[in-house]
Amino acid sequence: xxxxxxVTLLPxxxxxxxxxxxxxxxxxxxxxxxxxxxxxxxxxxxxxxxSGTRVKDIQSVYLDTTFCDPKFYHIPSREECLNGILxxxxxxxxxxxxxxxxxxxxxAYGYEYLFINxxxxxxxxxxxxxxDMFKNMPQILCHVTTDRHTQIHAxxxxxxxxxxxxxxxxxxxxxxxxxxxxIISIKxxxxxxxxxxx
Numbered sequence: 001x002x003x004x005x006x007v008t009l010l011p012x013x014x015x016x017x018x019x020x021x022x023x024x025x026x027x028x029x030x031x032x033x034x035x036x037x038x039x040x041x042x043x044x045x046x047x048x049x050x051s052g053t054r055v056k057d058i059q060s061v062y063l064d065t066t067f068c069d070p071k072f073y074h075i076p077s078r079e080e081c082l083n084g085i086l087x088x089x090x091x092x093x094x095x096x097x098x099x100x101x102x103x104x105x106x107x108a109y110g111y112e113y114l115f116i117n118x119x120x121x122x123x124x125x126x127x128x129x130x131x132d133m134f135k136n137m138p139q140i141l142c143h144v145t146t147d148r149h150t151q152i153h154a155x156x157x158x159x160x161x162x163x164x165x166x167x168x169x170x171x172x173x174x175x176x177x178x179x180x181x182x183i184i185s186i187k188x189x190x191x192x193x194x195x196x197x198x
Contacts, residue, residue: 003025003026003027004025004026005023005024005025006023006024006025007021007022007023007024008021008022008024008048009021009022010022010046010048010049011046012033012034012035012036012037012038013036013037013038013039013042014034014035014036014037014110015107015109015110015112016109016110016112016137018034018035018036019034020032020033020034020036021034022048022049022056022058024056028057028059028060029056029057029058029059030058030059030060030061030062031058031060031061031062032061032062032064033061033062033063033064033065034064034065035064035065035066036065037078039077039078039079040077066190067190072190075190078113081188082113082114082117085114085118085186085188086117086118086121086122088101088184088186089101089118089122089152089186090121090122092184093122093124093151093152095182096182097151097176098175098176098179098180098181098182099151099181099182099184100151100152100153100169100181100182100183100184101151101152101153101183101184101185101186102153102154102155102169102170102183102184102185102186103115103126103152103153103154103186103188104185104186104187104188105154105156105188106187106189108133109133111154111188112134112137112139112140114188115140115143115144115154116139116140116143118143118152119142119143119144119152120143122152124150124151124152125143125144125145125147125150125152126143126144126145126150126152126153126154127144127145127146127147127148127150127152127153127154127155127171128144128145128146128154128155128156129146129155129156129170129171130156131144131145131146148169148171148172148173149173149176153169153170153171153173155169155170155171156170167180167181167183169181169183
């Protein structure tokens with residue numbers, strides 16, 4: 001049997017280019033999510049999930065995501081996470097220009113929202129040693145820098161953890177103008193919430 005199926009790609013909000021698949025055919029409508037991270041109310045604004053003034057009837061949802069597990073009972077919203085990180089980074093970097101934050105980002109992509117908001121709110125660009133990875137994302141380019149003398153770093157090195165233990169950033173920076181750096185590490189990761197009961 002043959003059946004025409006319309007496949008629509010919807011933004012998943014997980015990392016740049018991530019999508020959910022909406023399959024529509026004679027036998028119904030199916031949504032396949034993959035990993036996704038949508039802000040509250042964001043699905044309501046997706047026109048392609050609607051038919052006229054109402055939400056399309058979806059017969060099946062395939063929720064294929066890392067966090068479809070009871071141990072991830074509560075994951076704070078992206079806004080709550082951003083506000084917590086902003087508060088911590090602001091209080092640390094305001095102590096002196098030698099107080100530096102290292103964002104220990106394990107994946108290559110998916111942190112753009114964080115970099116852009118930190119840069120906009122604090123007026124501090126985020127150091128990355130691979131700015132070319134963002135060349136197709138012009139909205140982030142003015143928020144990242146190759147200048148190691150900034151107070152927020154997301155630079156990477158194969159032995160990131162070892163570098164940090166030696167009070168050295170992965171880019172190799174240990175001091176500025178002869179003054180030692182005071183470094184804190186923030187690991188932006190949802191996994192943390194699955195490892196704690198409260």
